[in-house]
Structures are given as C-alpha cells and as structure tokens.
Amino acid sequence: MLMRCFKGRRQSKEEKKHGISTYKIPRVNKKYSESPLQEGVQMEKVPKEAVMKPLDNYGVDSNRVVAIPKPQKETKIETKSFAESSMYKKDHSIDMTDDDEFLPRPPPPPFFLANKGTSNSVGPARVTTSRHPLKSPDLSSVQVFTVGSLQQYTNSFSEENFIGAGMLGSVYRAALPDQKILVVKKLDSTACTQLSDEEFLDLVSNISKAKHANIVKLVGYSAEHGQRLLVYEYCTNGTLHDALHTDDEIHHKLTWSVRIRVALGAARALECLHEACQPPVVHHNFKSANLLLDEELEVHVSDCGLAPLILSPSMSGHLLTAYGSAAPEFDSGSYTHQSDVYSFGVVMLELLTGRKAYDRSRPRGEQYLVRWAVPKLHDIDALSRMVDPSLNGAYTMKSLSRFADIISSCVQREPEFRPRISEIVQELLQMV
Numbered sequence: 001m002l003m004r005c006f007k008g009r010r011q012s013k014e015e016k017k018h019g020i021s022t023y024k025i026p027r028v029n030k031k032y033s034e035s036p037l038q039e040g041v042q043m044e045k046v047p048k049e050a051v052m053k054p055l056d057n058y059g060v061d062s063n064r065v066v067a068i069p070k071p072q073k074e075t076k077i078e079t080k081s082f083a084e085s086s087m088y089k090k091d092h093s094i095d096m097t098d099d100d101e102f103l104p105r106p107p108p109p110p111f112f113l114a115n116k117g118t119s120n121s122v123g124p125a126r127v128t129t130s131r132h133p134l135k136s137p138d139l140s141s142v143q144v145f146t147v148g149s150l151q152q153y154t155n156s157f158s159e160e161n162f163i164g165a166g167m168l169g170s171v172y173r174a175a176l177p178d179q180k181i182l183v184v185k186k187l188d189s190t191a192c193t194q195l196s197d198e199e200f201l202d203l204v205s206n207i208s209k210a211k212h213a214n215i216v217k218l219v220g221y222s223a224e225h226g227q228r229l230l231v232y233e234y235c236t237n238g239t240l241h242d243a244l245h246t247d248d249e250i251h252h253k254l255t256w257s258v259r260i261r262v263a264l265g266a267a268r269a270l271e272c273l274h275e276a277c278q279p280p281v282v283h284h285n286f287k288s289a290n291l292l293l294d295e296e297l298e299v300h301v302s303d304c305g306l307a308p309l310i311l312s313p314s315m316s317g318h319l320l321t322a323y324g325s326a327a328p329e330f331d332s333g334s335y336t337h338q339s340d341v342y343s344f345g346v347v348m349l350e351l352l353t354g355r356k357a358y359d360r361s362r363p364r365g366e367q368y369l370v371r372w373a374v375p376k377l378h379d380i381d382a383l384s385r386m387v388d389p390s391l392n393g394a395y396t397m398k399s400l401s402r403f404a405d406i407i408s409s410c411v412q413r414e415p416e417f418r419p420r421i422s423e424i425v426q427e428l429l430q431m432v
C-alpha cells in the first residue's frame with residue numbers, strides 16, 4: 001500500500017514537471033457501442049431536402065476509382081489524321097460510305113497564346129472568322145466540287161499526285177477532264193473539326209475576297225462527308241524555297257532583277273492583305289515555302305486567309321511558324337501585320353544570300369540567317385561576301401546596298417520601328 005502511494009505521488013510530480021495533465025478515457029456504454037446497422041435497430045429517417053450533395057468533385061471520396069470508358073471513335077479520328085499526313089501512305093482515298101464516323105468536335109482546350117503580348121500589339125492581334133455571320137457568305141466567285149470528283153481528278157489522292165504536306169494538311173495535283181491542272185489542299189481531320197459547315201463557308205468567302213495578281217487564286221472548295229478541301233490555281237515552278245535551295249535549274253534563272261521582282265510581287269500581295277482587304281488580313285505564316293512561282297517566275301502568295309485555322313487551339317502543339325522566319329514578338333503570343341513585315345524581311349534575306357532562314361547543317365553561328373546576316377548589312381565588304389555566289393556579281397553595289405537597307409528596316413526587333421508594307425512597295429518600285 002505504501003509503495004502504491006509513493007508511486008502515485010512520483011507520477012504526479014512528473015506530470016507537473018512536464019506540464020502534462022491526466023486525461024481519462026470515458027467508459028462507453030456497451031449498449032451504444034454497437035453498430036447502428038445491426039438488425040433490429042431503427043434509423044431515423046431524414047428528409048431528402050436535408051441531404052446536401054457535393055458540388056462538382058468536392059466531397060467525393062478520393063479513394064474511389066471510377067473507370068471512364070475511352071471514346072473509341074475519337075481515337076480513331078486522331079489515328080486517321082496522323083496517317084493522312086504521312087507522305088508514304090499507300091491509300092489516300094476518302095471513305096464516303098459512313099458519315100457517322102465524323103464525330104462532333106470536342107470542346108477546345110485553353111488557347112495557347114499568352115495574353116500578355118496582345119495589349120501592346122500593333123494592329124489586329126489575330127484574324128478570326130465570324131462565329132455567327134450576319135449574312136450568308138458570298139461564294140459567287142468560287143466553284144463547288146464534290147469529294148468524288150476531286151478524288152477522281154487526283155487519282156484517289158495517290159502518291160503520284162502528292163505535292164507536299166503542311167501543318168493543315170496535304171496538297172495534291174489535280175488533272176481536270178479539260179487538261180487543266182489545279183491544286184487540291186486536303187485539310188486534315190484536326191483542321192476539319194475546328195469549323196462547322198457554316199463557318200467553313202464563311203472562311204472560304206473571306207479567302208475568295210483576297211484577289212490580287214500576286215495572291216494564289218482560290219478556284220473552289222468541297223465540304224461534304226466530313227471533309228474540307230480547298231482548290232487553288234497551279235503554279236508550274238513550285239515554291240521559292242525549292243527554287244532557292246533545292247532546284248538548281250530554276251535557281252540559276254533567279255537573276256538579280258528577277259529576285260527584286262519577286263520581292264516586289266510578294267510585298268504587293270501583303271499590301272493587298274494588310275491595307276486593301278476589309279477587315280485587314282494578317283497572313284501569319286509568310287515564308288518562302290508559301291511563295292509560288294509560275295512559268296514567268298512571277299510570285300504568288302499562298303495560304304492567304306488561313307490564319308483562323310493556324311491559330312485554332314488544336315494547333316497549339318504544332319510549330320505555328322517556320323524556324324527563323326518568325327518575328328521576336330511571336331514568343332510572347334503577339335502576331336500582327338508588322339510581324340508579317342518581319343517575315344517578309346527574312347524572305348528578302350533568302351533572296352539576297354541564297355541561304356535558308358534556318359539551316360541546321362551550317363556552323364552554329366550561321367544557322368539562323370537573321371542573326372548571322374544582320375550585322376553585315378551595313379558593311380559593304382561583308383555584304384558583298386554574303387551575296388548568293390550563283391549571281392556571279394551581276395548586280396550593282398547601289399542596288400545591293402538599297403536592298404540591304406530595306407531588309408534591315410524590316411527585321412527591326414521592335415514592331416513599331418518596322419515600315420508599313422506599302423512603304424516597302426514604293427522602295428522596291430524604285431529599284432525595278
């Protein structure tokens with residue numbers, strides 16, 4: 001008994017020393033400790049109004065696993081778009097037997113362009129089609145083709161008729177019964193799902209309004225069986241990019257006077273888009289691969305008016321402009337008509353040097369054409385050394401220096417310091 005009392009007093013001192021109070025667990029009546037779900041126990045009924053449902057996902061048991069079935073049809077469409085973009089695909093024909101294969105477009109993901117760059121933009125930040133056009137689009141100047149007829153003219157979109165592929169789809173040569181040659185741009189499924197039929201027709205109407213001798217003419221379109229196809233005039237000598245960098249035969253035809261004429265024609269096309277079209281049109285993908293040459297080596301700008309498709313949320317994972325051709329403000333999410341002017345300056349640099357806007361095969365300091373060339377533009381000796389060797393000196397230094405001055409003004413880092421495209425047209429006119 002004395003030992004128990006002594007032990008109790010010692011324990012009490014320890015508790016006071018550490019500031020710990022004794023906590024006694026209350027004894028629970030066995031009657032109430034049993035589960036309320038046992039047989040014979042009545043549960044009190046609660047009205048339905050008193051039961052609060054969780055809002056959205058809040059309050060949901062986090063340990064509960066819900067199996068969500070994978071949408072098989074959507075997966076099928078994605079697989080098809082990848083296959084269509086491959087230039088080695090054997091069968092390019094369009095299946096017109098089952099219209100139900102084309103599902104309604106899913107809700108778009110968040111737009112990839114940052115907002116921070118648009119507040120200081122010069123002019124319209126981007127071009128979009130009207131989601132709710134006030135009147136029916138004017139399609140009187142374009143022809144309506146059936147998918148079946150285009151499939152026939154392109155030999156079922158065969159490899160023999162394949163010309164090339166871009167971020168929006170593939171391009172094929174089409175031979176009409178009257179022997180006329182056209183080009184069919186077959187938009188891939190990703191681009192097709194961005195616009196409803198009405199919105200696509202509105203886009204076609206806007207493209208057809210951009211009429212100029214230096215803009216590739218839209219001949220017609222097709223919009224059936226879930227497909228979107230654009231039909232353009234055909235330019236015999238391909239792209240300026242190929243003429244400068246891969247096709248030696250045409251390259252040697254690009255004399256200095258021809259190059260000035262090409263630059264002038266491209267500038268006039270942009271002048272039409274920026275200043276004649278209402279509302280103004282920003283090209284957004286201006287590069288040498290989108291400049292086509294006809295039999296007379298006159299230039300025609302392609303892909304005009306397709307900015308709404310290029311800017312769509314589904315294209316956020318794609319490279320939206322060519323390496324080396326994009327203006328600096330593109331990285332901050334801004335693209336205006338002055339950004340087109342920058343890209344035009346890059347094309348002029350290609351005409352001057354015969355080099356690509358971006359060439360990975362060159363030494364590291366020479367891969368980006370603008371970075372390599374701009375410091376040399378005002379040094380007459382350095383300028384002479386970087387001119388395309390195939391010109392063999394067949395130019396005047398005065399003309400060369402003036403050409404370099406225009407380039408320098410176009411590729412200014414700040415958009416507000418770049419000239420309007422109409423000013424560039426006037427400068428080039430004085431060189432012809």
